[in-house]
Amino acid sequence: MVTVADFTNEIRPTWCPGCGDYGIWNALKRGFVKAGLTPQEIMMVTGIGCGSKMNDYMHINGLNTLHGRALAVATGFKLANPAMKVIVVHGDGDGYGEGGNHFLHAARRNIGLVDLVENNHVYGLTKGQYSPTSRLGFITKTSPRGALERPLSPLALAISQGATFVARGFSLDVNGLADIIAEAMHHRGYALIDVMQPCVSFNRQMDYDWYRERIYKVEDEGHDPTDREAALRRALEFPGGERIPTGIIYRTEEVPSYEEQVASLLAGPLVNQPLWVRPLEEYRELVRENV
Amino acid sequence: MPNIDISLRIGGEAGQGVESSGAGFATALTRGGLFVAAVPDYYSRIRGGHNFFTIRVSDEPVRATREAVHLLIALDGETVRRHVDRLVPGGVIIADEGLAFDPALLEGKDVRLFSLPLIKIAEELGSRVMVNTGALAAAATAMGFDLEHILSVIADNFGAKGGAIVEANRRVALATADALRERYNLALPWRVPARPAPPRLTLDANRAFAMGAIMGGCKFMAGYPMTPATSILEYMAGHADRWGLVVKHAEDEIAAVNMCIGAAHAGVRAMTATSGGGFDLMVEGISLAAMIEVPLVIYLAQRPGPSTGMATRTAQSDLLMALHAGHGEFPRIVLAPHTPEEAFVCGYRAFNLAEMYQCLVIVISDHYNATSLFTCDPASFDPARVEIDRGKLLTAEALEAMEVYHRYANTPDGISPRALPGSSPKAVYLSTSDEHLENGHITEDPQVATMMARKRLRKLDGARGKMRPPFRFGPAEAECTLVSWGSPFGSVYEAMETLNAQGYPTNMVHFVDVWPFPHEAAQEALGGAKRIVSVENNATGQFAFMLHAYGGIEVQEQILKFDGRGFTPDYVLAHLERS
Numbered sequence: 001m002v003t004v005a006d007f008t009n010e011i012r013p014t015w016c017p018g019c020g021d022y023g024i025w026n027a028l029k030r031g032f033v034k035a036g037l038t039p040q041e042i043m044m045v046t047g048i049g050c051g052s053k054m055n056d057y058m059h060i061n062g063l064n065t066l067h068g069r070a071l072a073v074a075t076g077f078k079l080a081n082p083a084m085k086v087i088v089v090h091g092d093g094d095g096y097g098e099g100g101n102h103f104l105h106a107a108r109r110n111i112g113l114v115d116l117v118e119n120n121h122v123y124g125l126t127k128g129q130y131s132p133t134s135r136l137g138f139i140t141k142t143s144p145r146g147a148l149e150r151p152l153s154p155l156a157l158a159i160s161q162g163a164t165f166v167a168r169g170f171s172l173d174v175n176g177l178a179d180i181i182a183e184a185m186h187h188r189g190y191a192l193i194d195v196m197q198p199c200v201s202f203n204r205q206m207d208y209d210w211y212r213e214r215i216y217k218v219e220d221e222g223h224d225p226t227d228r229e230a231a232l233r234r235a236l237e238f239p240g241g242e243r244i245p246t247g248i249i250y251r252t253e254e255v256p257s258y259e260e261q262v263a264s265l266l267a268g269p270l271v272n273q274p275l276w277v278r279p280l281e282e283y284r285e286l287v288r289e290n291v
Numbered sequence: 292m293p294n295i296d297i298s299l300r301i302g303g304e305a306g307q308g309v310e311s312s313g314a315g316f317a318t319a320l321t322r323g324g325l326f327v328a329a330v331p332d333y334y335s336r337i338r339g340g341h342n343f344f345t346i347r348v349s350d351e352p353v354r355a356t357r358e359a360v361h362l363l364i365a366l367d368g369e370t371v372r373r374h375v376d377r378l379v380p381g382g383v384i385i386a387d388e389g390l391a392f393d394p395a396l397l398e399g400k401d402v403r404l405f406s407l408p409l410i411k412i413a414e415e416l417g418s419r420v421m422v423n424t425g426a427l428a429a430a431a432t433a434m435g436f437d438l439e440h441i442l443s444v445i446a447d448n449f450g451a452k453g454g455a456i457v458e459a460n461r462r463v464a465l466a467t468a469d470a471l472r473e474r475y476n477l478a479l480p481w482r483v484p485a486r487p488a489p490p491r492l493t494l495d496a497n498r499a500f501a502m503g504a505i506m507g508g509c510k511f512m513a514g515y516p517m518t519p520a521t522s523i524l525e526y527m528a529g530h531a532d533r534w535g536l537v538v539k540h541a542e543d544e545i546a547a548v549n550m551c552i553g554a555a556h557a558g559v560r561a562m563t564a565t566s567g568g569g570f571d572l573m574v575e576g577i578s579l580a581a582m583i584e585v586p587l588v589i590y591l592a593q594r595p596g597p598s599t600g601m602a603t604r605t606a607q608s609d610l611l612m613a614l615h616a617g618h619g620e621f622p623r624i625v626l627a628p629h630t631p632e633e634a635f636v637c638g639y640r641a642f643n644l645a646e647m648y649q650c651l652v653i654v655i656s657d658h659y660n661a662t663s664l665f666t667c668d669p670a671s672f673d674p675a676r677v678e679i680d681r682g683k684l685l686t687a688e689a690l691e692a693m694e695v696y697h698r699y700a701n702t703p704d705g706i707s708p709r710a711l712p713g714s715s716p717k718a719v720y721l722s723t724s725d726e727h728l729e730n731g732h733i734t735e736d737p738q739v740a741t742m743m744a745r746k747r748l749r750k751l752d753g754a755r756g757k758m759r760p761p762f763r764f765g766p767a768e769a770e771c772t773l774v775s776w777g778s779p780f781g782s783v784y785e786a787m788e789t790l791n792a793q794g795y796p797t798n799m800v801h802f803v804d805v806w807p808f809p810h811e812a813a814q815e816a817l818g819g820a821k822r823i824v825s826v827e828n829n830a831t832g833q834f835a836f837m838l839h840a841y842g843g844i845e846v847q848e849q850i851l852k853f854d855g856r857g858f859t860p861d862y863v864l865a866h867l868e869r870s
Contacts, residue, residue, distance in 0.1 A: 072547075270510045287672045
């Protein structure tokens with residue numbers, strides 16, 4: 001039996017005391033255990049930022065990449081080895097800012113990976129600048145008179161672009177988040193998990209109490225996650241409103257994942273296929289095409 | 292000296308099928324046992340403008356086109372205006388009888404006009420689009436070349452679905468040929484009869500490279516369309532299902548290169564292909580690949596810059612970028628194929644080198660290479676020639692035998708044995724763009740950082756040993772040594788032959804493996820040269836700079852061309868002073 005200890009290594013995180021990343025760290029390990037997956041079976045791809053150091057602090061196959069590019073790297077990895085479970089872990093600047101284009105395309109592509117975004121509504125590792133999800137008027141070092149842009153709406157964006165699994169977690173609700181992660185790890189296609197996460201150093205207005213007062217679970221209100229229109233209504237509640245829906249907002253298993261539809265992958269993961277998939281003689285066809 | 296050396300040119304507006312007609316005719320000539328060098332010249336637009344396609348045909352292999360033209364197919368009046376002065380004495384223009392152009396263009400010139408009812412015949416016996424078939428048939432007839440080869444190419448293009456279309460083309464071709472014979476005395480001084488020959492290929496370097504990549508076990512490609520690299524993405528996509536490839540047209544070049552990095556990290560041979568602007572976008576990815584030591588192949592097809600430059604033109608102006616792109620200091624390999632044959636070799640050799648040294652290999656090509664067609668011997672592309680070397684890729688047994696596995700182990704040659712993620716509980720490791728320990732975890736320790744930088748750079752010492760010396764041609768002792776790299780090869784080579792025939796002893800040193808710079812071999816080839824003249828398709832002499840900076844070799848003179856067009860032997864000869 002796989003246990004949380006299997007995902008533990010000796011490296012201690014460098015996050016601030018009280019950082020929401022600790023809860024996500026624990027939820028990931030518990031989620032993987034709930035999903036019945038071993039470290040060998042998972043590839044965790046991260047970007048750059050506080051929370052993107054996640055795979056340094058775990059015993060897991062890890063690929064810590066560039067700011068904003070984790071989804072692209074993860075997509076290539078998944079297409080080469082679809083037998084592995086791929087999870088991307090990165091922050092809101094990484095996932096919705098620098099990597100915003102990849103987010104849109106991963107969602108509509110339905111590539112089989114989990115995209116967990118640690119959304120603290122601020123840039124942490126660079127010490128306090130406004131992010132794509134920061135609320136209007138948020139005063140930071142790069143927005144001294146307040147942010148002039150309305151915040152990006154990740155869940156609504158994902159649903160509108162055809163994402164097939166859209167969820168929101170809360171870093172303080174470790175078990176609730178672990179449940180979502182466990183479900184997402186076995187989802188058919190792209191799964192977005194937007195995680196509400198306090199940044200105790202650079203976003204003090206959105207502290208633990210601020211989130212607690214607003215967060216609710218959609219399942220407590222009888223939400224049907226297979227109803228796309230209802231899902232979109234829930235998704236549009238935040239940002240914008242005063243209530244933050246969490247849980248699985250939208251889900252369908254009816255849409256084939258991208259990798260399911262790629263002909264060459266019917267023969268198994270690329271990485272397990274021989275370099276030459278046909279006898280040498282047949283490769284002469286490639287030459288003859290040019291006569 | 293060849294018995295046949297004829298150049299023909301077809302010109303018209305974009306949308307008139309100049310390129311497809313030219314390429315079809317080049318293939319037909321190859322099928323007829325002849326050798327071609329065929330170079331398209333076209334604008335970055337879908338309609339209008341002026342496009343032309345030059346085919347030089349010979350009974351011996353040819354690797355460049357010439358400035359003079361024997362036969363001009365004018366699909367529009369602009370073609371006559373622009374190219375009439377290129378015609379040799381006694382040269383021929385083939386045009387529709389209704390073609391409007393200024394008759395003064397032909398006054399006092401030793402030029403024959405074969406004016407034919409091309410459009411009328413096409414419309415009566417087939418359809419208007421078959422006017423080019425008629426024009427090609429007329430050209431072939433004028434040259435004494437068998438029409439069947441042209442018709443066979445048309446038949447292949449339309450495939451099984453096109454029986455009626457092929458028949459209509461045949462009627463148009465035969466009727467146009469008859470009309471030509473009826474109207475004109477065809478006693479031309481130059482004839483290009485078809486001859487029996489073994490099957491040969493009509494091939495550009497892009498296609499040759501892609502073919503080599505598939506035979507070299509490339510399994511993954513991600514790319515974004517950009518001239519002149521697009522044909523590689525299309526070729527790979529078109530061949531994906533049968534040859535076990537996954538080909539992804541990504542949302543942008545940044546995604547493309549990073550997808551390749553992910554696939555390569557998983558353990559498959561992965562590549563992308565792009566041109567300057569797309570390469571610019573990939574540069575951060577290159578640096579990531581270097582840090583996590585994944586094997587990565589990028590085909591860089593150059594076109595003129597800066598910025599959009601001239602999208603459908605050629606240049607060699609990105610060599611120093613290829614050499615130096617990416618932040619930080621890290622090893623890479625750069626290969627510059629000059630022919631379809633060499634591009635094919637690069638197709639599989641690039642992956643071998645990338646996996647052996649767990650580094651980036653850039654295959655630097657250009658628009659001229661990417662789009663020019665040459666007649667090639669199939670033996671040069673035999674899959675049996677392809678060698679595979681996956682470098683220090685650990686087998687399951689070797690991994691099990693290890694007490695502990697460290698992905699970035701510090702080794703004497705700098706190459707750390709590679710175990711693939713997911714292959715074993717022992718091979719669970721982190722790869723990070725941060726500086727890292729031997730086990731892959733993040734560090735900022737100054738001693739480890741120094742050790743790791745040295746480890747990565749040490750791989751270059753081994754790679755240098757795999758770089759081939761430059762190719763040398765011509766007499767050992769010469770008054771002048773021409774130095775080149777990449778696509779100007781054919782023009783420089785032919786210029787060298789001409790100079791020797793004219794009694795000016797000239798030799799040639801041509802580089803394909805350009806980085807890590809083979810400085811000892813370069814010294815040996817060029818150290819004793821009396822007069823070194825470099826020939827490059829750029830404005831600043833980038834290879835000459837390399838020779839100086841990395842080889843301590845001074846180039847005395849440079850022939851630089853940066854008008855977006857490739858070289859011809861004539862151009863090299865005209866710009867070389869004979870002292």
